[in-house]
Amino acid sequence: MKILNKDLGSYKLHLINTDKFKTVTIKVLFHTPIKKEEITKRILVTNLLLQSSKKFDSRRKLTIESENLYSADIGIGNQRLGNYITTSFNLQVLMDKYTEEDNLEKSIEFLNEIIFNPDVENKSFRKEKVDYVKHDLMVKLNSIKERPSGYASIRLGELFDSKSPFSYRITGYIDDLDSINENNLYDSYLEMINTDYVDIFVVGDFDNKEMLSLVKKYFKFKKIKKPKKTYILKNRNYRIRRLFVKEEINNTQSVLAIANPVYKLTKYERDYALCLGNLIFGGGVDSKLFKDVREANSLCYTIRSWFNKLDNMIIIKAGIDKDNYTKAINIITKKLDEMKKGKFTDDDINNAKEELINALESIDEDENAMINDVMSSEILELDDIKTRINNIKKIKKSDIVKAFRKVHMDTVFLLEGGIR
Amino acid sequence: MKKINLKNIDMTLYTEVLSNGLEIYMLPYKDKKNYYVSFVTRYGSDVLEFTDISKKTHKPPLGIAHFLEHKMFEEESGEDPFTFYAKSGTDCNACTSCTNTQYMFWGSKNFNKNLEYLLRFVTHPYFTDQNVKKEKGIIAEEIKMYNDMPDYKIERKLRECVYKNSPRRLDIAGSVSEINKITKEDLYTCYNNFYIPSNMFVLITGNFDPDIALEIIRNELDSNDKRKVPKIKKITEPLKVCEEKKVMKGNIEIPKIGIGLKISTKDIKLDKFELHLYLDMLSTIMFGDSSLFKERVRDKKILNDLSVSWENIDDISVLHIYGVSIKPDELINEVLSEFNSITVDEESFNRIKKVWIAREIKMIDDIEGMADNLCYDLIKYKKVISNKIDIIKNMKFKVLKDLVKNTNFKNYSIVKMEKE
Numbered sequence: 001m002k003i004l005n006k007d008l009g010s011y012k013l014h015l016i017n018t019d020k021f022k023t024v025t026i027k028v029l030f031h032t033p034i035k036k037e038e039i040t041k042r043i044l045v046t047n048l049l050l051q052s053s054k055k056f057d058s059r060r061k062l063t064i065e066s067e068n069l070y071s072a073d074i075g076i077g078n079q080r081l082g083n084y085i086t087t088s089f090n091l092q093v094l095m096d097k098y099t100e101e102d103n104l105e106k107s108i109e110f111l112n113e114i115i116f117n118p119d120v121e122n123k124s125f126r127k128e129k130v131d132y133v134k135h136d137l138m139v140k141l142n143s144i145k146e147r148p149s150g151y152a153s154i155r156l157g158e159l160f161d162s163k164s165p166f167s168y169r170i171t172g173y174i175d176d177l178d179s180i181n182e183n184n185l186y187d188s189y190l191e192m193i194n195t196d197y198v199d200i201f202v203v204g205d206f207d208n209k210e211m212l213s214l215v216k217k218y219f220k221f222k223k224i225k226k227p228k229k230t231y232i233l234k235n236r237n238y239r240i241r242r243l244f245v246k247e248e249i250n251n252t253q254s255v256l257a258i259a260n261p262v263y264k265l266t267k268y269e270r271d272y273a274l275c276l277g278n279l280i281f282g283g284g285v286d287s288k289l290f291k292d293v294r295e296a297n298s299l300c301y302t303i304r305s306w307f308n309k310l311d312n313m314i315i316i317k318a319g320i321d322k323d324n325y326t327k328a329i330n331i332i333t334k335k336l337d338e339m340k341k342g343k344f345t346d347d348d349i350n351n352a353k354e355e356l357i358n359a360l361e362s363i364d365e366d367e368n369a370m371i372n373d374v375m376s377s378e379i380l381e382l383d384d385i386k387t388r389i390n391n392i393k394k395i396k397k398s399d400i401v402k403a404f405r406k407v408h409m410d411t412v413f414l415l416e417g418g419i420r
Numbered sequence: 421m422k423k424i425n426l427k428n429i430d431m432t433l434y435t436e437v438l439s440n441g442l443e444i445y446m447l448p449y450k451d452k453k454n455y456y457v458s459f460v461t462r463y464g465s466d467v468l469e470f471t472d473i474s475k476k477t478h479k480p481p482l483g484i485a486h487f488l489e490h491k492m493f494e495e496e497s498g499e500d501p502f503t504f505y506a507k508s509g510t511d512c513n514a515c516t517s518c519t520n521t522q523y524m525f526w527g528s529k530n531f532n533k534n535l536e537y538l539l540r541f542v543t544h545p546y547f548t549d550q551n552v553k554k555e556k557g558i559i560a561e562e563i564k565m566y567n568d569m570p571d572y573k574i575e576r577k578l579r580e581c582v583y584k585n586s587p588r589r590l591d592i593a594g595s596v597s598e599i600n601k602i603t604k605e606d607l608y609t610c611y612n613n614f615y616i617p618s619n620m621f622v623l624i625t626g627n628f629d630p631d632i633a634l635e636i637i638r639n640e641l642d643s644n645d646k647r648k649v650p651k652i653k654k655i656t657e658p659l660k661v662c663e664e665k666k667v668m669k670g671n672i673e674i675p676k677i678g679i680g681l682k683i684s685t686k687d688i689k690l691d692k693f694e695l696h697l698y699l700d701m702l703s704t705i706m707f708g709d710s711s712l713f714k715e716r717v718r719d720k721k722i723l724n725d726l727s728v729s730w731e732n733i734d735d736i737s738v739l740h741i742y743g744v745s746i747k748p749d750e751l752i753n754e755v756l757s758e759f760n761s762i763t764v765d766e767e768s769f770n771r772i773k774k775v776w777i778a779r780e781i782k783m784i785d786d787i788e789g790m791a792d793n794l795c796y797d798l799i800k801y802k803k804v805i806s807n808k809i810d811i812i813k814n815m816k817f818k819v820l821k822d823l824v825k826n827t828n829f830k831n832y833s834i835v836k837m838e839k840e
Binding site for chain 1: 451452453454500502503505506507508509510511512527528529554555556557558559560561562564565567568569570571671672673674709710711712714715718719721724744746771772774775777778779781782784785840
């Protein structure tokens with residue numbers, strides 16, 4: 001794997017050269033500081049771009065074109081990364097040697113058509129298309145409780161701090177839909193194209209010069225922009241008395257979700273010690289939470305914790321029976337205290353190190369993992385992979401303990417089923 | 421070792437059958453770091469009743485195959501497979517379907533010892549009254565988690581309407597009351613009857629040496645164990661759907677629909693694999709992303725999500741259609757009118773063939789996907805299909821047209837889920 005990062009002024013290009021795949025993957029990533037009132041519009045804009053374009057004026061025609069290009073699949077996604085919202089357009093297509101000459105270039109042209117040539121008349125999107133994506137989003141937002149675990153995460157964020165981007169619903173807001181129309185959506189689209197920071201990633205087996213000229217030909221942004229605001233969220237002070245909230249849901253199972261903000265992490269702790277510590281605590285099936293809450297006490301089927309470096313937060317989630325609520329919290333609290341007291345073994349540390357190192361060593365086996373790593377390396381100014389592996393090997397127990405002492409259990413939310 | 425050349429994709433599959441009947445399939449890659457290994461028994465939730473060699477008939481509680489899968493992770497030494505694999509940063513898991521149960525591990529290190537360990541832990545059950553009791557709490561939470569998902573509930577209901585006798589009516593995990601009846605004796609009975617060499621296979625893809633892998637498998641599993649699979653009670657499923665229409669309530673905001681079209685494939689003179697390709701082609705042309713149907717119902721704003729798939733058992737195939745709509749009755753009528761006036765066009769047929777060929781080539785990069793596909797074929801068609809791309813290329817439009825002409829599209833069940 002060879003990476004060439006090139007600042008082209010209006011965007012950064014990352015050419016990741018590898019002969020491991022039969023496809024070429026291109027990701028165009030827009031990012032901008034997140035504003036709550038803009039989220040719903042952003043989602044609708046990206047959905048609209050996949051409905052039709054100037055040249056292919058229906059979703060069906062777009063799909064047929066992608067099928068004709070030997071299944072040049074294009075996907076769109078919106079995600080919050082700390083203080084930012086990112087919108088990505090992904091294209092994955094077979095290399096020409098498996099299809100026909102120029103299929104790759106035609107596919108890139110197709111991606112260009114979707115991003116830069118929207119189905120617009122008189123400076124506004126077409127009303128019937130806007131009505132459709134609004135309707136579609138309304139249905140999705142109305143069905144949000146059908147995924148109890150996802151809904152519990154949303155509610156947890158809002159209870160933790162409703163002013164923080166941590167609480168923003170990246171799914172969008174129903175209440176915003178009424179005021180959105182074909183005109184203000186077009187404005188929102190223009191804002192994305194003209195003011196968002198852009199990164200373009202290309203992964204595959206290609207000649208760098210040829211790819212560079214292809215990308216320059218099809219991706220032209222006018223302005224020169226550089227991100228200024230940090231991606232890392234700063235949390236409000238933690239509650240001395242924890243907040244416990246229950247909300248009823250007409251399900252049989254309950255979902256427990258706990259927010260544990262982290263304060264004043266050093267760069268070393270963020271990049272290394274707490275990542276490793278979280279794997280020991282609740283990162284997988286070999287973790288303290290899994291072994292104690294699930295295996296030893298059979299209180300749940302799923303339990304896991306995630307450390308989000310950009311949010312300064314460890315989230316814990318478990319699917320439990322409501323009668324086991326107190327017992328589960330007691331065990332989780334005890335396990336968290338044990339992390340702070342260093343009650344874990346050298347074997348625990350070594351296993352977690354192996355897992356982290358393996359994940360780093362396997363990054364070049366997966367296109368998206370490579371792209372994500374290049375992106376997070378920029379955002380978090382990470383060391384190169386080799387240095388990271390060496391540093392992981394050196395992490396000491398005392399480093400983990402020190403980092404875990406900065407974790408504070410703050411908000412405990414139970415989406416309570418099994419009532420009716 | 422026998423070598424099978426996988427045509428058009430330039431790969432070689434190595435196969436071997438041990439004297440006790442255990443089958444081995446190995447697909448080595450030159451350019452991967454990772455490996456994916458599964459050990460599979462052809463035993464799943466479809467087996468409801470069987471007669472062993474001593475002529476004793478067993479009818480264990482429902483959900484036992486899945487329960488058994490959970491319990492295989494119990495070790496007499498106290499160190500479970502999760503802990504063992506964690507030492508080398510390797511992941512492991514298991515899953516149970518209607519037709520098989522498989523145990524997998526995947527990673528990049530310690531291949532030999534990891535393989536040895538898999539073969540040992542799956543061949544050494546350790547069930548006690550206490551560890552069986554413990555698992556009941558965990559599986560009960562797993563069952564509840566699924567039962568809280570409206571999509572899962574409507575699928576269950578549709579299955580109950582479509583099938584009269586088939587075990588496909590039932591939940592793979594059983595029910596809380598059924599799993600509470602399971603004893604360690606039941607587990608040993610099922611284990612001893614179905615976890616036998618002649619009913620199992622090992623499947624390896626990715627980075628490994630086939631000669632070394634075969635030697636390890638021989639050392640661990642070559643034996644004189646010539647036990648045969650017990651006689652499984654055959655369940656005949658009538659062609660007629662069990663119930664035509666059902667309305668149910670669910671914890672949802674937007675209604676959902678499920679339609680199950682049940683057809684006979686008894687008189688179609690095609691190899692099963694080819695037959696299933698033609699059925700997929702039919703449903704893709706009718707309801708796929710580039711179908712006229714999808715465009716029409718989207719424009720009318722009566723469709724949100726739609727998923728379509730075939731389930732093939734013996735001489736019966738069922739087309740499952742699930743959708744979300746604010747006007748469920750209209751959506752149902754649209755689907756039914758599609759059944760009444762099926763049109764297939766050659767242009768779509770050829771375009772979708774192209775997409776499928778591209779999909780087969782893209783798949784090669786994914787060692788897990790390749791393993792899943794091979795496993796599916798071995799279970800479903802009891803053979804390796806080495807020339808898939810040729811088969812797709814040779815598909816004839818006339819065959820599809822004849823299939824449409826000779827199929828009865830009037831035998832279906834409809835389920836509608838409304839808000840509680």
